[in-house]
Amino acid sequence: MNERIQEKLSILADAAKYDASCSSSGGKRKNESKGLGNAEGMGICHSYTEDGRCVSLLKILLTNHCIFDCAYCVSRRSNDVKRAAFTVDEVVDLTINFYRRNYIEGLFLSSGIFSSPDYTMERLVRIVKKLRTEHKFNGYIHVKTIPGASEELIQEAGLYADRLSVNIELPSELALTTLAPEKNYQEILTPMAQIRDGIIQNKEEKALFKKVPGFATAGQSTQLIVGASAETDLQIIKLTDSLYQGYGLKRVYYSGYIPVTDDARLPQVTQPPVIREHRLYQTDWLMRFYGFQADEILDPAHPHLDLEIDPKLAWALRNRHVFPVDVNVADYEMILRIPGVGARSAKRIVAARRFARLNMETLRQLGVVLKRAKYFLTCQGEHQPIIGELSEQQVRRQILFGAGSVRSALVTQQLDLFAQAS
Amino acid sequence: MKPVRRPFSAVAPAAPRRPGAPALTAPPLDYTYDGTFEGLLTVLFTVYDWRAAPNSIQPEATAQSSLFTQPAHRETDEAQAARMWDGLLKTMDSEARARLYHVFLSEDADRELLIFRYVDLALRSPVDISENYANADVRRVQRLAQMMFREKHRMEAFVRFEKTSDELFHATIEPDMDVLPLIAAHFTKRYADQRWLIYDRRRHYGLYYDLTRTDIVQFENQKGRNAADISATVLDEREPLFRHLWQTYFDHVNIPERKNLKLHRRHMPLRYWKYLSEKQPREQRFVPINNKRPPGEANLRLK
Numbered sequence: 001m002n003e004r005i006q007e008k009l010s011i012l013a014d015a016a017k018y019d020a021s022c023s024s025s026g027g028k029r030k031n032e033s034k035g036l037g038n039a040e041g042m043g044i045c046h047s048y049t050e051d052g053r054c055v056s057l058l059k060i061l062l063t064n065h066c067i068f069d070c071a072y073c074v075s076r077r078s079n080d081v082k083r084a085a086f087t088v089d090e091v092v093d094l095t096i097n098f099y100r101r102n103y104i105e106g107l108f109l110s111s112g113i114f115s116s117p118d119y120t121m122e123r124l125v126r127i128v129k130k131l132r133t134e135h136k137f138n139g140y141i142h143v144k145t146i147p148g149a150s151e152e153l154i155q156e157a158g159l160y161a162d163r164l165s166v167n168i169e170l171p172s173e174l175a176l177t178t179l180a181p182e183k184n185y186q187e188i189l190t191p192m193a194q195i196r197d198g199i200i201q202n203k204e205e206k207a208l209f210k211k212v213p214g215f216a217t218a219g220q221s222t223q224l225i226v227g228a229s230a231e232t233d234l235q236i237i238k239l240t241d242s243l244y245q246g247y248g249l250k251r252v253y254y255s256g257y258i259p260v261t262d263d264a265r266l267p268q269v270t271q272p273p274v275i276r277e278h279r280l281y282q283t284d285w286l287m288r289f290y291g292f293q294a295d296e297i298l299d300p301a302h303p304h305l306d307l308e309i310d311p312k313l314a315w316a317l318r319n320r321h322v323f324p325v326d327v328n329v330a331d332y333e334m335i336l337r338i339p340g341v342g343a344r345s346a347k348r349i350v351a352a353r354r355f356a357r358l359n360m361e362t363l364r365q366l367g368v369v370l371k372r373a374k375y376f377l378t379c380q381g382e383h384q385p386i387i388g389e390l391s392e393q394q395v396r397r398q399i400l401f402g403a404g405s406v407r408s409a410l411v412t413q414q415l416d417l418f419a420q421a422s
Numbered sequence: 423m424k425p426v427r428r429p430f431s432a433v434a435p436a437a438p439r440r441p442g443a444p445a446l447t448a449p450p451l452d453y454t455y456d457g458t459f460e461g462l463l464t465v466l467f468t469v470y471d472w473r474a475a476p477n478s479i480q481p482e483a484t485a486q487s488s489l490f491t492q493p494a495h496r497e498t499d500e501a502q503a504a505r506m507w508d509g510l511l512k513t514m515d516s517e518a519r520a521r522l523y524h525v526f527l528s529e530d531a532d533r534e535l536l537i538f539r540y541v542d543l544a545l546r547s548p549v550d551i552s553e554n555y556a557n558a559d560v561r562r563v564q565r566l567a568q569m570m571f572r573e574k575h576r577m578e579a580f581v582r583f584e585k586t587s588d589e590l591f592h593a594t595i596e597p598d599m600d601v602l603p604l605i606a607a608h609f610t611k612r613y614a615d616q617r618w619l620i621y622d623r624r625r626h627y628g629l630y631y632d633l634t635r636t637d638i639v640q641f642e643n644q645k646g647r648n649a650a651d652i653s654a655t656v657l658d659e660r661e662p663l664f665r666h667l668w669q670t671y672f673d674h675v676n677i678p679e680r681k682n683l684k685l686h687r688r689h690m691p692l693r694y695w696k697y698l699s700e701k702q703p704r705e706q707r708f709v710p711i712n713n714k715r716p717p718g719e720a721n722l723r724l725k
Contacts (some may be wrong), residue, residue, distance in 0.1 A: 002663055006670050013674040014711040045689070047700055049676035059675060082711065097664050098671075100591060100616060101583045102538035104697075136615070262498045272679050346616025358556065366555055397622050421470045 009094070011084040015064040015075050016110055018260070019167070019223060020253040024056045024105035026218035027162040034335050035136030036108070037099055039218075041164055043140065046049040057108040057142060058098050061084055066112030070180035072169065072228045073261040075112045085114070085140030091127050092135065099139050099221035106140030106162075107131070117148035117316035125153055126280050135330040140218070145195070147187045154191055159200050163250070168243075171236045175229030177263055183390040189247075195220045200399050226280060227273040228266060235400055237283055241294040244287070254280045271289040279305040286311055289343055290336050308400060316376055317392045323376040323384045327363065329355050340373030360384075372399055443545035448474035452492045457481035457527050462534055463503035464496050466541060471502075481533035513544040518552040521567040527600045528566045536562055573597055574604045580690075581609075581620055582699045584665075591618040594697055595657040602629050602638070610636045666700050673701040673708045 023045030031038040038137050043083045052389060063085035064075040074081065086094075109127060113120050113169035124143055131137040143161040145154050158164055167186055170176040173185045195216060202215035222243060224236060240252045256277040259269055286292040290312070298304070306314045316323065316339045325334050327349050335346045345367045352358060352366065359379050364370055375385050375395050390398075451474045455461035465479055474494075480486065483491055510519045522537050530536070539559045544551050576597075583591035584625065591613070601620050606629050613631065619639075621628035629640045632662045697699040 006667060009667055010670050010674045010709075013671050017675045019603055031614050036613070036615050038612050046573070047672060047698070048686050048689040050683060050686050051677045051680035052689065053675075053677070054689065055672065055675060058671070094667065097660075098668060100613070101547070101585070101664060101668070102581045102593070102613075182586055203552040206571050238625045256680075258677060272677075274680060276572065297592060348553075348555045352555035355551075355554040356556035362556055365558075365561060 004092075005090060006358055008084040008090070009060070011082050012061045012064060012086060013059065014113075014369035015081075016059045016061045016108070017413065019108070019144075019259065020053050020060065020255040021057075021108070021142065021165065021221055021251070022056050022191065023218075023221070023251060026250060027140050028123060028214060028217045029138045029140075029162060035138055037137055037139035037418055038098070039106060039140040041137060056105045057140065058095055058104045058106070059108040060086070060094075060110075062091065062109065062111035062120070062127070063114055064112045064351065066115040067115070068113055068180070068182045070169070070183065070265045071261065071265050072179055072225055072257065073145070076261060078362040079261050086126050087122065088130065092130050093195070095131060095139075096135055096137065097108075099137070105417060107143070108142045108144075111146065113148075117146045118153060120156070121153045123145045123158050125160070128157065133162045142218075143162075145191050147183055147191075149191070151194055152195060155198065158195065158215040159213055161312075163220060163223045163324060164216045164224075166195070166196050167223045167378035168239075169223060169225050170229055171224045171226075171239050172229065173229045175231065179229065190219065192247050192249075210276075215278055219248070221249055221251040221253060222255040223255055224256050225257050226277055227269065233276070233283075233305045234303040236280060237287070237294050237298060238273075240284060240288060252284060256286075261303070262416065265342065275307050276305070276318060279307060279311060282339050283311045290335075291333055296419070307374045309396065310339070312337070313372060316395060320392065320395075324378045325376060326378050326380055327358055328380045338373055339378045340369035342367070342374075375399070383406055423642065423691055427555045443542065444470055444473055446473050446475040450475045450477045452477045452480045452491050452493045454482040454485045454495045455479065456498055457604070458498060460500060460503040461496065461498040462526060462684070463506040464499045466504040466538060467502040467532075468494075468496050470540065476535065476538055479538065489630060490510065492568060498725075510541065510544075513547075514550065514552055518544075518550075520551075521529060521563055524567045524570040527561055528570050529599055529605065530566055533566075536566075570601065570604070572636055573599045574601045576694065577601050577605050578608050580698060581605075581692050582697060583618060585661050587656040587658050589617060589658075591616050593618070593620045594623050595620060596696070598693075599624065600625060602627070605629070605635050628637075667699055668703065675706075678710070 004415040022045070024039065025041065026043075028041030029039040043056055045056050049055060057222055061075070063083070064081065064084050066073075066075045066077055067084060069077040073079075088168075091107070091109070095104075098104045106123075107128075108122055109126060111120050126145060126148070128141050131141065136275065142163040142165065143157050145157065145164055145166050147166070154164070168188055170179060176183055176185060198215045199219065202212065202217075205212045206214075224239070226236065236254075243249045243252055254274040254277050256274050257269065258269075258272045259266065283292075283297055284371060286297060287294060292312075292315070297315060302318075305311055309317075316337070322334075323338075327335060328340075328403045332346060333351055333352050336343065337343055338346075341349070345363075348366045349358065349363070349368075352362065356362070356381065357365075358372065358383050360374075363373070363377075363379070374383070375390075375398075431484065446469065451472075453465045453468070453476050453497075461481075462479065465476070468474075469476055477491075480493075482495060507519075509557045510522070513559055522540065523532050526538055536559060540551075540563050543559060544698050551557065551560055554566070564636070577595055581593045583593045583594060585591050600622075602620065605620070608630055609620065609629070615633070617630075617632055619628055619630045627638060690698075
């Protein structure tokens with residue numbers, strides 16, 4: 001029995017690991033009845049795998065049997081992999097026992113589709129219901145809704161889960177019809193809209209009545225696979241933007257495509273596009289926390305993110321006319337746009353300058369990365385950058401290769417690979 | 423005439439209250455205390471009571487004696503400590519005050535004088551100083567408090583409980599700083615229905631929750647107590663199974679194509695590995711699941 005459960009765990013964790021979502025934050029579940037666990041506020045990353053990704057939740061599939069044949073997916077029907085399926089009790093037992101030992105923040109439950117979407121979804125709901133009601137488990141639960149599952153089951157899942165998600169996976173309808181012929185965009189967007197409306201309605205009810213059970217209180221998220229199909233970064237961030245605006249998503253995850261099956265429809269890649277993925281995350285952050293609009297970062301003339309430099313620096317280099325910015329007088333919003341100044345240092349600058357005039361040394365101590373920032377800011381005459389006199393290429397080269405530049409070993413490595421390939 | 427709305431950055435911080443502080447006119451002293459936070463607060467109270475600034479403030483046990491001066495030792499006075507602690511709220515909010523306690527727990531070599539300088543600056547400033555990042559002491563307090571927060575957060579993540587046969591969940595830690603007092607609330611809230619003990623092996627004390635309350639506990643034979651004592655007690659019969667399953671899980675969620683050991687170690691520094699079950703030697707060799715197999719005849723049969 002023990003060996004069997006170990007084999008199942010290895011197969012079903014292995015098959016779930018390509019889902020990038022790891023967050024366990026934003027929950028509002030308190031432990032009020034002396035039960036087990038809580039999921040309030042910030043999440044905790046309990047461990048990190050050797051690829052540097054965090055382990056926060058027990059991320060598993062209920063089964064990797066699947067009736068679909070999506071080209072990018074390791075569990076596709078035609079892939080010759082070992083198959084396994086957990087029972088409801090096995091998942092519950094693993095979750096509770098991992099949680100009690102402080103290994104995890106909770107459960108991330110997804111599944112391949114066996115027999116029918118509703119049959120699968122019903123099992124997922126049974127697991128989370130059992131955890132919540134029989135075991136008084138208040139840890140974090142993220143449930144992946146199964147494409148095509150009925151509205152009632154999704155609604156019920158939302159009562160027990162902190163987060164629901166529907167993965168879009170392929171960033172365009174064309175790619176979806178080519179690579180995942182059994183799926184369609186409508187089937188993905190309908191439950192997404194349903195979850196959005198459920199969350200909004202739940203919030204309204206909560207404002208009116210005292211005792212209303214929560215519905216997916218940590219919101220919903222989705223994932224896009226990057227590099228399995230031909231979309232430009234512009235298409236991807238436009239899609240992301242519409243998901244944040246139109247569907248109120250909490251997070252969009254980007255998963256650099258890793259070749260898991262051989263298929264003529266898929267690109268032949270040797271390395272997952274980790275730098276591109278990283279630049280997309282930086283862009284995502286610029287849109288959510290730095291007040292940038294999607295079309296400020298990319299436009300049809302520049303449809304791809306610069307792999308060598310971060311998107312904020314790239315924006316600043318294209319918009320040199322708005323610099324230099326004087327940190328002693330400029331608005332917070334403008335200070336946020338200086339390359340090398342993060343949200344934390346921007347807040348500190350605005351707070352500290354009430355007490356004293358800031359100079360370059362103070363900025364360094366506040367945590368500003370002067371290597372990049374020095375080209376774009378001034379401290380009331382103390383430091384005069386020469387941004388106006390330098391061309392875009394000159395600044396770029398100085399930042400990348402000039403004195404004190406430390407290029408990430410990873411960037412160098414990947415760009416070298418590009419150079420070899422072309 | 424309507425007042426002109428000034429930009430956000432130019433708005434002066436709120437300036438209420440201010441009791442101020444007496445000038446420290448008496449000759450400075452070398453203070454010693456018993457090493458507790460209440461003891462330090464008593465010293466601070468004394469500084470303003472006697473108007474004698476500190477040359478140094480040191481725990482009595484480790485005080486460096488000097489040829490020329492007699493240290494002024496202060497016994498902890500609960501009432502004076504409480505007055506000092508409550509009085510701090512007149513010049514700072516409770517968050518800033520909590521930071522001072524965190525600085526104390528950081529075990530930084532300069533912590534006592536740093537706390538004194540910060541308090542003195544706050545007492546004498548007409549405005550709230552907690553965001554005055556232009557001041558080196560304010561930055562240092564922020565920095566140490568942030569380091570404490572990180573260490574606390576790491577311990578909330580890296581504690582690994584082992585279940586014993588008498589249903590106790592036990593963990594050993596060796597944090598860089600004295601974080602046990604700060605993690606008590608988190609673990610009490612989270613594991614309300616199991617008895618647990620978290621033992622700081624470096625500082626020889628622990629936190630114990632008995633299903634009703636969490637207490638700081640010490641063991642009679644402090645030196646003798648170590649992880650071996652616990653492993654000598656009988657573990658729950660399913661404990662090795664879950665440890666093994668956790669290791670299996672840890673190995674299989676890794677994506678070898680994305681290997682990045684530098685990032686791995688940045689998030690999970692080597693010094694914490696000692697007590698992480700997923701970082702212990704495996705009983706069995708890791709066998710990867712072979713995912714990437716070209717669709718062959720076997721698959722055609724499935725369709």
